[in-house]
Amino acid sequence: MEICKIMGVLDNGADSLTPPALITLQQADVVIGATRTLNLFATYITTAEKKDLRGHLTLVPTWIEQAQESHKKVVILATGDPLCYGIATFLIKKLGKERFEILPNVSTLALAFSRFTIPWNNAKIISIHKQDTGEWHQEANNRHGLYPLLQALVSENKIALLTSPENNPARIARLLVIENLADEFEIYIAQDLLSKDEILIQGQSIDAIAEQSFNGNNIVILQRKQSLNPDILFGLNDHCFKQRKPDKGLITKREVRAVSLANMQLKLNSIVWDIGAGSGSVGLEAARLCSQGYVYAVEKNAADFAIARENANNLKINNYQLIHAKAPEGLDIWESPDAIFIGGTGGELTSLINHCLQRLNTEGWLVMNFVTLENLTTAIETLKACDATWNAVQIQASRSQAILHMNRMQAENPVWIISAQRGQQ
Numbered sequence: 361m362e363i364c365k366i367m368g369v370l371d372n373g374a375d376s377l378t379p380p381a382l383i384t385l386q387q388a389d390v391v392i393g394a395t396r397t398l399n400l401f402a403t404y405i406t407t408a409e410k411k412d413l414r415g416h417l418t419l420v421p422t423w424i425e426q427a428q429e430s431h432k433k434v435v436i437l438a439t440g441d442p443l444c445y446g447i448a449t450f451l452i453k454k455l456g457k458e459r460f461e462i463l464p465n466v467s468t469l470a471l472a473f474s475r476f477t478i479p480w481n482n483a484k485i486i487s488i489h490k491q492d493t494g495e496w497h498q499e500a501n502n503r504h505g506l507y508p509l510l511q512a513l514v515s516e517n518k519i520a521l522l523t524s525p526e527n528n529p530a531r532i533a534r535l536l537v538i539e540n541l542a543d544e545f546e547i548y549i550a551q552d553l554l555s556k557d558e559i560l561i562q563g564q565s566i567d568a569i570a571e572q573s574f575n576g577n578n579i580v581i582l583q584r585k586q587s588l589n590p591d592i593l594f595g596l597n598d599h600c601f602k603q604r605k606p607d608k609g610l611i612t613k614r615e616v617r618a619v620s621l622a623n624m625q626l627k628l629n630s631i632v633w634d635i636g637a638g639s640g641s642v643g644l645e646a647a648r649l650c651s652q653g654y655v656y657a658v659e660k661n662a663a664d665f666a667i668a669r670e671n672a673n674n675l676k677i678n679n680y681q682l683i684h685a686k687a688p689e690g691l692d693i694w695e696s697p698d699a700i701f702i703g704g705t706g707g708e709l710t711s712l713i714n715h716c717l718q719r720l721n722t723e724g725w726l727v728m729n730f731v732t733l734e735n736l737t738t739a740i741e742t743l744k745a746c747d748a749t750w751n752a753v754q755i756q757a758s759r760s761q762a763i764l765h766m767n768r769m770q771a772e773n774p775v776w777i778i779s780a781q782r783g784q785q
Contacts, residue, residue, distance in 0.1 A: 361459070364434040366442045366451070368465030371555040371577075373400050380708040381463050385435055390427045392420060393437030396577075401437065408435075421454040426656055428459065435544050445487040445522055452536040469520050472550040472579035475560055483581075484516040488496075492526040496720050501681050502509065502654040512542055515651065517584040529561075532580055533570035539678070542566040548581040549574070576607030594618070601639045601671050604663050610638030612703055612729060615757040616775045617642055621649065623727045623753075623779040624699035628652045631721075633697045635687045635712065636704025637661075640668030643701065647672075647680045654679045656694045660686040660704075662781070688715045696721050702728040709735060713742045717782040728778045736776050747783035752776055 365384055370376035377385070385391070386404055392411045393401075404739070413420050420436075427434045441464045442448035448462055473480035486508055493505040500507065506527065512519050523529065527551045538540045547569055548718035549561040561569070598614055612620065620642060626632070630650045634643030643657040657680065659665040665684040672680050685688045689709070700716045716726050726748075730736040736752075743750045756774035761765045 361428050362433050363461045364428065364436065364451075364459055365461050365463055366436045366438055366446075366448045367463040368440050368442050368446075369397055369401070369437050370440065370465055370468070370471075370743050371553060371558075374404065376465055376554070384463070385422065386431060387434035388435040389449070390423070391437065392434065394424060397437040397439065403634040417447075419448070421451060424451070424455065424459070424476075427523075440465055440471075443475070445485070445489070448725065468550075468553055468579055469522070471553050472548070472581060473520070475553070476548045476562060477543055477584065478518075478548070480518070480520060480580060482513050483518040483520045485520045486512055487522040487622075488527040488532075489522050489524040492524070496538055498538060502679065506531075511651070512541065513539070513545075513582070514668070514676055514678055517587070518581040518767075521582065523574075523576060523578045523580055528574040528576050529580050530572055530574055532582075533566045536582075537570055538648055539695055544586075545582045545584055548583070550579045551575065552577050553579065558617050568636055581683070591648070594621075594645070596641070596645055596648075598641070600675070601641045601644070602667050602674070603639050604667060606625065607760060610636075610661075610664055610689045610704065612638070612642050613757070613772060616755050616777065617645060618728060619753065619755055620701060620727050620729060620777055621645060623700060623725060623777060626650055626653075626699055630698040631695045632656070633694065633700040633716070634658070635691075635700065635702045635716075637668045637682060638664050638703055640671045640682070642670055642703060643682075644668075644677055644680065646701070647677045647734055648675070653667050653698075654695070655681070656691075656697075656740065657682045658685050658687050658690055660684070687712055691715065691719070698724045700724070700726045704728070705735070709738050710742045713739060714746065717746055717748060719782070720782055723781065726780045726782075728780075730776045730778065731773055736778070739778055743778070743780050748780045749783065750778060750780035752778050 367381060374382055388408045391405050392413055395412050395414050397410060398410050411423055424434055436444045442462055444467050448457040488509055490505050496506045529704045543751045547566050551559040595618055601611055603611055626649050628650060629652040631653055632646045634655060637643050637657040637659040647655040659668055669682055696719050698721050705712055720726060728739055754774055754776050758769040758771045761770040
């Protein structure tokens with residue numbers, strides 16, 4: 361079986377290849393590439409069958425198998441380094457690495473950073489060269505194609521972006537504007553690197569870039585003007601969350617919140633539901649812990665809904681979506697969760713527990729807080745009826761409070777924390 365060669369090329373054509381690589385291309389029986397790269401090397405592909413993969417990526421593995429079965433030499437043209445967000449990763453996953461030999465070139469990312477004399481060993485690399493999901497908007501969530509970029513924008517100091525004709529520098533700039541991040545970054549754009557039409561853009565405002573046109577053959581570098589300061593990882597003080605005034609707002613106090621979050625057994629990529637969000641403290645702290653995951657929250661009280669949303673904005677949390685509704689309304693369109701927190705139920709506790717256990721992922725945890733004996737009893741009886749595995753913890757914390765020149769302990773209300781997993785099916 362002939363080994364398929366995946367060859368990295370650049371926009372300066374034959375000058376980007378070593379003599380042995382150029383000979384390999386000239387001796388190929390089948391050459392697969394995008395329209396642009398096939399045209400770029402047209403004078404060197406004289407007898408080989410040319411296959412344009414644009415719009416036909418899923419057919420490429422079949423093309424390779426058919427050619428190899430016929431003992432034909434196959435060369436695939438890929439831009440830059442085929443293993444850096446390139447086609448090689450896709451093909452190896454489909455057919456196995458034993459079918460391929462990689463002939464890498466200089467990464468277009470390395471070229472772009474060199475053009476602007478910016479070190480890139482500490483850059484976060486993101487590809488948004490994917491299915492077009494449209495412009496970013498404030499109601500967009502983790503299913504939007506630009507969501508990984510937003511995640512990086514709030515956590516990274518330097519970002520390298522592989523773009524597409526749709527997800528181009530102008531669209532990226534508009535996302536920054538919408539999320540009030542335009543003033544926090546410098547933007548650098550390299551278009552058509554190494555070609556006669558190469559363009560380098562720096563020193564322009566992100567607002568100006570948002571109004572321009574680009575061809576999609578771009579590398580974008582975003583560099584934060586001032587480096588981020590590390591955030592507290594866990595255990596935010598209650599005063600970090602705004603609450604309703606003068607009415608007493610709904611918030612899960614820090615001591616109870618810490619134990620509840622611990623019982624949820626969160627991972628970096630956990631999908632979390634926060635039902636009865638109140639001020640949002642549990643869901644928002646979960647979002648900080650699950651930086652690669654996502655939190656869906658629901659709150660029926662209009663005042664608390666507004667405050668939870670304000671808390672999310674103040675904490676600059678974007679892996680979080682809050683809806684104004686009474687659960688279980690809206691839950692059916694959410695991703696199945698790895699953890700669920702119930703802080704308020706609106707009187708539908710039994711049906712809500714049943715619904716949550718049905719949607720909970722395998723080995724996921726349902727954690728509930730109760731301050732009344734009636735709700736505690738209802739929850740336990742429902743869990744028993746569902747044949748769920750459960751345990752209960754009571755937390756009764758006291759906080760120090762100044763009295764004259766001394767201090768005394770002020771007791772907080774006791775809270776029951778119920779943690780449950782669905783029974784074996």
